[in-house]
Amino acid sequence: MAVHEFPLPDLGEGLTEGEILKWLVSEGDEIEQNQPIVEVETAKAAVEIPAKWPGKIVKIFQAAGSTVEVGTPIVSIDTGGDAPAPAQAAAPAAAPAAAEEAEPTGGKIGEVTASGRTAVLVGYGPRTTAAKRRPRKQSPPQPADLAVVSPPEPPQTGIKAPARVQDRRDGAEQRGPALAKPPVRKLARDLGVDLHSITGTGPAGSITRDDVQAAVAGAPATAPVGAAAPTFGPDREQRIPIKGVRKLTAENVSTSAFTAPHVTEFLTVDVTRAMEALERLKEQPEWREVRVSPLLLAAKAVLLGIRRHPMINSTWDEAAGEIVIKEYVNLGLAAATDRGLIVPNIKDAGRLSLRELADAMTALVQTAKAGRTAPADMSGGTFTITNVGVFGVDTGTPILPPGEAAILAFGAVREMPWVHEGEIAIRQVTTLGLSFDHRVIDGELGSKFLRDVGEFLSDPETALLAWT
Secondary structure, eight states: OOEEEEEOOBOSTTOOEEEEEEESSOTTOEEOTTOEEEEEEOSSOEEEEEOSSOEEEEEEOSOTTOEEETTOEEEEEEOOTTSOOOOOOOOSSSOOHHHHHHSOSSOOTTOBOTTSOBOBSSOOOOOOSOOOOOOOOOOOOOOTTEEEEOOOOOOTTOOOOOOEEEETTTOOBOOOOOSBOHHHHHHHHHHTOOGGGOOOOSGGGOBOHHHHHHHHHHOOOOOOOOOOOOOOOTTSOOOOOOOHHHHHHHHHHHHHHTTSOEEEEEEEEEOHHHHHHHHHHHHSGGGTTSOOOHHHHHHHHHHHHHHHOGGGSEEEETTTTEEEEOSSOOEEEOEEETTEEEOOEETTGGGSOHHHHHHHHHHHHHHHHTTOOOGGGGSSOOEEEEOGGGGTOOOOOOOOOTTOSEEEEEOOOEEEEEEETTEEEEEEEEEEEEEEETTTOOHHHHHHHHHHHHHHHHSHHHHHHHHO
16 A cells, blocks of 8 residues: 655646635545546636546545645545555655755656746656556446446556446436547637537547537527625625635736826727628638627737737836837737636737637637636737627726736627718717827827727728738
């Protein structure tokens, strides 16, 4: 019997703690290596942490709802006597110097590397021993009323999904990791799809990419879940701990508001032609299954505007005394979630076609709504759009995300009386609000950029022909 304590790993981006949302296993459960065992919320997002070793859950140290510092043991696992003993995880604060010097460059989850940093979740470091598979137990004959789906041979990563047993008598299901390959799992995470809700059509009942995409296309629309009603105490007050995403958001907006001198300009635009262009786009055969919204054209307008005015896509580097202009555009889209406001971004969005941009935006929003946005997807943003129009708001004065020089508020599209070709007519109109860092962007540059975004939205077809 070899029992090893598994500490909370460093999930990246300099995070020092996380809140245990829920355990996916119980004491006494047999687990596989890389099987998700716990869901943790950090200041960035909620993530599932996989098991470092195969074996049996001996003790769960941290209950759901507790906040745990990185490096603190959260569970102990009996790896058994027939498996090679894994390296013990070193405590991050008291790792002996000799142990640090002997540490491999990559490190394993929870271990401290030579640089003093706890190893990140993604990647388990270089392999230092030959792989050895645990002996497979022989399963007894199953009753006739149980359907057993056996997993295929594990991929080279060593991940093996356990069998999934379904009782046909009462429909009860023992939920384990769904049978799907890593690329399919990633696709499901990106699209916000629960693999347990899908019936696999692949070999041995495994879930394929087509199964995931079909689930997205055929999933019925559901109304958004509203916030839970507040529960008041005897003093008729409710106290909510400031933590997680909301805590990080508060720190970021406070720092940004009192560091960067904000200027906001507004522009009201007739977007009737843009709305007509969207309707024609939806009728195209290759676009019929694509989610198309006015935000897509706003994003395209921003990307083309940045191409014409690169300084908009820049950062004020106080330490270096420089303005850093980015050739790439990591386009952030502010999303309201149950855990607070997050701003995931589409990497290198300026290189995407309109169809690729639409698919990326759909995946980003669905993943954010499902609470599965990875921390890496919320870092490195260079320009952000906040779509306040979905709440029926005309516009606003958004605060800049830290490190960005401009942010655009896209308001609601409304039918309004408008002077069109010398006559008053009912047109579809929206209002844009552009906030920018006046240290980087002066009034002339901000005005020209906002004007160009407005011109694109007033006549996108002509703008695409003239600007590209």
